[in-house]
Amino acid sequence: MTAQFCIRSNQLETRGEPLSRAGEGFPAPPAATGPARTVRRIALAAPLLLLLPAFAPYAVEGDAIPAPLEGRAGDPARGRAIATDARKGLCTLCHAGLGARPEGDLGPSLAGVGARLSPGQLRLRLVDGRALNPATVMPSYYRIDGLTRVGPAWRDRPILEAAEIEDVVAYLATLRREEEDR
Numbered sequence: 363m364t365a366q367f368c369i370r371s372n373q374l375e376t377r378g379e380p381l382s383r384a385g386e387g388f389p390a391p392p393a394a395t396g397p398a399r400t401v402r403r404i405a406l407a408a409p410l411l412l413l414l415p416a417f418a419p420y421a422v423e424g425d426a427i428p429a430p431l432e433g434r435a436g437d438p439a440r441g442r443a444i445a446t447d448a449r450k451g452l453c454t455l456c457h458a459g460l461g462a463r464p465e466g467d468l469g470p471s472l473a474g475v476g477a478r479l480s481p482g483q484l485r486l487r488l489v490d491g492r493a494l495n496p497a498t499v500m501p502s503y504y505r506i507d508g509l510t511r512v513g514p515a516w517r518d519r520p521i522l523e524a525a526e527i528e529d530v531v532a533y534l535a536t537l538r539r540e541e542e543d544r
């Protein structure tokens with residue numbers, strides 16, 4: 363599912379420690395036949411199915427990811443809430459221009475960014491800014507491979523889910539004027 367993504371990342375950097383995999387550590391199920399075996403198979407596959415919505419493949423074209431992740435349309439209001447939440451998006455830690463504190467200056471102001479960058483360009487910067495600048499301090503909000511020292515709560519899952527990325531992209535796209543303050 364993530365083959366395309368992995369190949370690209372491999373070109374950029376050495377992969378880190380393999381992340382733990384879903385299903386590892388499950389005790390071997392006792393032998394069963396017929397319906398019991400089917401039920402057990404479904405039960406074992408369930409955790410894997412739960413992981414599916416957490417990560418979807420995407421295609422990079424130039425400096426953009428033109429297609430919305432999972433084909434979703436984002437909601438700007440939800441995106442603003444995520445971007446300005448000090449525990450969720452953390453964007454204001456490094457960026458001004460979102461009308462929320464602390465208005466950090468490690469990154470450029472995001473005022474008017476929706477006029478400077480297309481939704482596809484915004485998407486790639488959120489998903490994996492390291493594709494454009496391997497030395498960037500901006501977190502890759504939708505990347506799970508090639509990472510080391512990932513806290514247990516974030517293993518095997520991106521910082522933001524596909525729908526949340528789309529919400530933030532939709533919000534950033536509304537920031538059209540340099541002097542905007544919201």
Ligand code: HEC
Pocket residue numbers: 445451452453454455456457468469470472475478484487488491494495497498499500501503530534
């Ligand atoms: C730890 C600091 C940090 C955090 C947190 C951070 N960024 Fe960034 N961001 C940067 C830096 C630095 C850049 C400049 C690009 C580079 O480093 O190559 C950048 C660039 C960008 C750009 C491109 C801007 C342009 O004008 O080219 C966008 C869009 C962006 N960030 C959005 C976000 C959003 C939205 C969030 C929160 C979900 C966020 N950033 C969180 C540091 C950060």
